Amino acid sequence: MKTDTVFKRAFNDTLDLIAELRDGDALPSENALSVRLNVSRTTVRKVLAMLTEQGGVKGSGRQRHVRSTVATSRRFAEAETVPLSAQVEKGFMEWMLRDNARPGTTINELELARQFGVATTSIREFLNRFQRFGLIERRPNAGWDFKGFTTSFALELFEIREMFELRSAMAFAALSDDSPLWRQIEALREEHLSLLNEIDRRYHDFSDLDNRFHRLINSARSNRFIDDFYDIITLIFHYHYQWNKRDERQRNEVAIREHLTYIEALLSRSRAMVELACRAHLTSARETLIRATAR
Amino acid sequence: MKTDTVFKRAFNDTLDLIAELRDGDALPSENALSVRLNVSRTTVRKVLAMLTEQGGVKGSGRQRHVRSTVATSRRFAEAETVPLSAQVEKGFMEWMLRDNARPGTTINELELARQFGVATTSIREFLNRFQRFGLIERRPNAGWDFKGFTTSFALELFEIREMFELRSAMAFAALSDDSPLWRQIEALREEHLSLLNEIDRRYHDFSDLDNRFHRLINSARSNRFIDDFYDIITLIFHYHYQWNKRDERQRNEVAIREHLTYIEALLSRSRAMVELACRAHLTSARETLIRATAR
DNA sequence: ATTTGGTTTATTATGGACAAAAGCCAATAA
DNA sequence: TTATTGGCTTTTGTCCATAATAAACCAAAT
Numbered sequence: 098m099k100t101d102t103v104f105k106r107a108f109n110d111t112l113d114l115i116a117e118l119r120d121g122d123a124l125p126s127e128n129a130l131s132v133r134l135n136v137s138r139t140t141v142r143k144v145l146a147m148l149t150e151q152g153g154v155k156g157s158g159r160q161r162h163v164r165s166t167v168a169t170s171r172r173f174a175e176a177e178t179v180p181l182s183a184q185v186e187k188g189f190m191e192w193m194l195r196d197n198a199r200p201g202t203t204i205n206e207l208e209l210a211r212q213f214g215v216a217t218t219s220i221r222e223f224l225n226r227f228q229r230f231g232l233i234e235r236r237p238n239a240g241w242d243f244k245g246f247t248t249s250f251a252l253e254l255f256e257i258r259e260m261f262e263l264r265s266a267m268a269f270a271a272l273s274d275d276s277p278l279w280r281q282i283e284a285l286r287e288e289h290l291s292l293l294n295e296i297d298r299r300y301h302d303f304s305d306l307d308n309r310f311h312r313l314i315n316s317a318r319s320n321r322f323i324d325d326f327y328d329i330i331t332l333i334f335h336y337h338y339q340w341n342k343r344d345e346r347q348r349n350e351v352a353i354r355e356h357l358t359y360i361e362a363l364l365s366r367s368r369a370m371v372e373l374a375c376r377a378h379l380t381s382a383r384e385t386l387i388r389a390t391a392r
Numbered sequence: 393m394k395t396d397t398v399f400k401r402a403f404n405d406t407l408d409l410i411a412e413l414r415d416g417d418a419l420p421s422e423n424a425l426s427v428r429l430n431v432s433r434t435t436v437r438k439v440l441a442m443l444t445e446q447g448g449v450k451g452s453g454r455q456r457h458v459r460s461t462v463a464t465s466r467r468f469a470e471a472e473t474v475p476l477s478a479q480v481e482k483g484f485m486e487w488m489l490r491d492n493a494r495p496g497t498t499i500n501e502l503e504l505a506r507q508f509g510v511a512t513t514s515i516r517e518f519l520n521r522f523q524r525f526g527l528i529e530r531r532p533n534a535g536w537d538f539k540g541f542t543t544s545f546a547l548e549l550f551e552i553r554e555m556f557e558l559r560s561a562m563a564f565a566a567l568s569d570d571s572p573l574w575r576q577i578e579a580l581r582e583e584h585l586s587l588l589n590e591i592d593r594r595y596h597d598f599s600d601l602d603n604r605f606h607r608l609i610n611s612a613r614s615n616r617f618i619d620d621f622y623d624i625i626t627l628i629f630h631y632h633y634q635w636n637k638r639d640e641r642q643r644n645e646v647a648i649r650e651h652l653t654y655i656e657a658l659l660s661r662s663r664a665m666v667e668l669a670c671r672a673h674l675t676s677a678r679e680t681l682i683r684a685t686a687r
Numbered sequence: 688a689t690t691t692g693g694t695t696t697a698t699t700a701t702g703g704a705c706a707a708a709a710g711c712c713a714a715t716a717a
Numbered sequence: 718t719t720a721t722t723g724g725c726t727t728t729t730g731t732c733c734a735t736a737a738t739a740a741a742c743c744a745a746a747t
Contacts, residue, residue, distance in 0.1 A: 099707040099730045103533065126721060137533075137709040142723090158722065159716065180532075181731075207698060216732045217699085218513070225520040231616045237475075238398065238699060238738055253615045260555055320548045321526045322621070394700045394737040421690060432739040437692090453691060454747065476701075502728055511702045512729085533708055533729060 106178035107136045108144050112170060115153065115163050124154060124161045181215060185223045188213040190336040193232070193246060200245025200391060204233060230329050248390045255383040258330060259376070261323045262314065266359075266375045269317035270366050278317060279364075285310055286360045293353050296346065303349040304338050310356055314363075333386070341389050348385060355381060401473035402429045403439050407465060410448065410458050419449065419456045476510060480518045483508040485631040488527070488541060495540025495686060499528060525624050543685045550678040553625060554671070556618045557609065561654075561670045564612035565661050573612060574659075580605055581655045588648050591641065598644040599633050605651055609658075628681070636684050643680060650676060 111134065115124075124130070127145070131138045145161070148154040151170045154161055189209070192198055204224070210217040224241055227233060231250065234242045244250070272278055288306055292299055308331055315323055338345070355378040362370035406429065410419075419425070422440070426433045440456070443449040448465045449456055484504070487493055499519070505512045519536055522528060526545065529537045539545070567573055583601055587594055603626055610618055633640070650673040657665035 098705060098732065101707060103708065128721070138722090139708055139710080143708090159720095205698075218731060218733090221699090222516065222520055222730090225517055226523065228521065229524040229620065231620065239740095240698075250616075253617060256615055257617045260559065264555065320551055321545075322548060322552045325524065325526065326617070393702065393735060396737060398738065423690075433691095434739055435737085438738090500728075513701060513703090516730090517700090534710090535728075 100181050102178050102180050103136055104140055104143055105173040107134045107140050108147065109172045109178060110134050111144050111148065112153075112172055115148075118163045120163060122163050124163060181219055182223065185213060185215060185219050186227075189223060189227070190332075193243070194336055194340055197391065198243055198245070200243065200247055202243040202245075203239075204241040204243050206240065229325075230332065246390055248387055251383065251386045251390050254329065254333070255379060255386070257326060259379050261326060262311070262379060263372060263375055265315045265317050265323065266363065266371050267368060269314050270363055270368060270371050272317060278313065281313055282360060282363060285313060286357065289353050289357055289360070293350070293357075296350050296353070300346040300349045303353065304334070307334070307352065307356075337386065337389055351381065352378070395476050397473050397475050398431055399435055399438055400468040402431045402435050403442065404467045404473060405429050406439050406443065407448075407467055410443075413458045415458060417458050419458060476514055477518065480508060480510060480514050481522075484518060484522070485627075488538070489631055489635055492686065493538055493540070495538065495542055497538040497540075498534075499536040499538050501535065524620075525627065541685055543682055546678065546681045546685050549624065549628070550674060550681070552621060554674050556621060557606070557674060558667060558670055560610045560612050560618065561658065561666050562663060564609050565658055565663060565666050567612060573608065576608055577655060577658060580608065581652065584648050584652055584655070588645070588652075591645050591648070595641040595644045598648065599629065602629070602647065602651075632681065632684055646676065647673070 111130070114130075114133065118124075124145075125133065127138050127141050130141045130144075134141065134144075145154060148170060149157070149161075153164055153170045155164050156162055192209070192212075206217045206220045206224070210220045213220070224233060224235075228235065231253070232244055232246060234244060236242055269278065269282075285306070289310075292302060292306060311330070312327060315327055355374070359371075359374040359378055362374040365371075406425070409425075409428065413419075419440075420428070422433050422436050425436045425439075429436065429439075440449060443465060444452070444456075446465045448459055450459050451457055487504070487507075501512050501515045501519070505515045508515070519528060519530075523530065526548070527539055527541060529539060531537055564573065564577075580601070584605075587597060587601060606625070607622060610622055650669070654666075654669040654673055657669040660666075
């Protein structure tokens with residue numbers, strides 16, 4: 098059966114939304130809510146039905162209004178709002194990076210399914226999509242081969258990353274002066290500066306900024322295969338950062354400074370400077386990742 | 393239930409194998425057969441059991457020998473030996489390339505399942521793996537978006553292909569003189585020449601040669617992401633060639649000549665020549681593909 | 688030391704069932 | 718006359734069941 102995480106997340110979001118209304122205010126229409134919450138109207142109706150039952154919403158049809166003071170409906174726990182696919186992804190990354198799964202291990206769908214408490218279907222679906230990340234390989238009728246989060250994985254990953262990013266950075270530098278991307282990158286420079294200013298307190302905010310920065314560069318000349326490839330980088334770094342906290346503050350500070358140099362180079366439009374700054378940054382990012390891999 | 397295409401293919405292959413033996417010859421051991429046929433001993437035993445029952449094989453244990461003259465067991469039809477996953481792939485490619493599915497179409501799993509006569513599970517599995525080809529995109533809880541086999545798909549594909557192939561070709565040219573790849577590429581040159589010689593009769597053999605040629609170049613410096621990417625090229629060209637026969641002989645002859653120039657350039661070790669030949673060939677390959685895409 | 692038989696066990700591939708979520712159309716209120 | 722709602726249908730996500738395949742075991746035989 099499908100999980101109802103969509104409904105539960107929508108329910109919680111609706112509570113947040115209601116919290117901003119005053120007692121007696123009219124609710125937005127079902128269609129409006131469906132757009133706001135990013136779910137179908139069917140789900141909106143289910144949410145409203147439950148809220149009405151619990152007394153958080155009064156009336157029916159076009160006469161629906163909020164009773165925020167009276168009924169404080171209980172939110173669903175965060176865990177109940179995360180889609181099964183995301184849970185499986187997390188479980189697998191954990192198995193791989195935290196438990197340090199050995200290169201060459203055969204992945205057993207059944208075992209993972211039991212371990213994560215889901216049906217094999219969901220594991221299979223995940224593995225089939227995860228295959229493109231280059232860490233596993235299917236052996237028909239005989240499971241999957243885990244190739245390992247190894248140094249050579251990191252090297253191959255960065256070889257491609259460097260090709261792609263250099264190309265995008267060059268395209269960025271060649272952008273016409275009236276491109277909106279210039280304003281965006283200047284805004285990102287400000288964000289970098291202010292993060293650097295409060296680095297001690299906010300260093301863990303870097304991960305998100307990093308992602309937005311590189312995706313902005315890629316967007317200078319969009320190519321679906323490059324965008325897809327960047328998903329791999331994003332995923333790997335997401336979990337890698339999350340579980341490898343050693344020197345995080347230090348690492349991030351260095352990276353921010355590299356980004357700033359990189360941004361200056363882009364703003365200068367000098368191809369040589371861009372190439373230099375881009376290469377320097379990727380080299381240090383590669384070193385960071387390699388230090389976390391298995392030999 | 394699983395299909396028994398593995399068994400049926402193994403059975404047919406065993407018949408071929410037996411055909412090369414003489415009446416009364418001893419059969420290879422079960423283990424040897426399992427290696428030859430690329431299946432488990434369990435399946436080998438099932439094959440042998442059936443053959444024995446049908447009289448194609450006499451005796452048991454170590455005293456098993458062939459009765460090729462007597463019993464001519466019937467082969468299974470080719471269609472019964474192709475794995476379901478391959479059938480689904482073919483069906484989908486047909487839907488896409490032959491029926492000219494419109495960009496923006498929503499892919500309906502249920503409908504495809506009915507159309508192909510398989511369960512939705514198999515369709516989903518295919519789509520999840522096919523996603524990396526950049527032609528479809530998942531919209532959670534709402535099917536898949538078919539992005540279309542469009543000109544911009546071809547352009548993006550070739551932008552990456554050119555980056556990858558140039559890099560590999562350079563690595564190839566820089567190979568040390570004692571690398572075994574030099575002999576391999578010279579062998580390929582001979583194959584090209586002999587194909588060119590009989591082009592009128594054998595022009596459809598080019599597709600396979602083309603594939604081996606480019607994969608050889610990629611192997612100069614192996615990178616899993618590049619190898620994976622070449623799978624996309626292979627698949628697209630496989631079906632494209634199969635259904636778009638217009639000017640096939642002419643197209644292939646041109647491509648063979650381009651390959652030969654390309655090979656000469658590699659053998660010359662001149663970076664400039666290699667770049668020129670590589671670019672020229674890819675440009676013409678791109679044109680060919682673009683002519684087949686939707687606007 | 689290898690091979691087979693006889694069994695048993697484990698895992699993968701595929702169909703099917705069903706609730707959740709999305710989508711559709713006509714009736715209705717503003 | 719247009720947005721909104723109610724009733725209904727279709728599709729997706731997930732579980733489970735089961736046959737095909739792989740794999741393991743071990744004793745007997747060459």
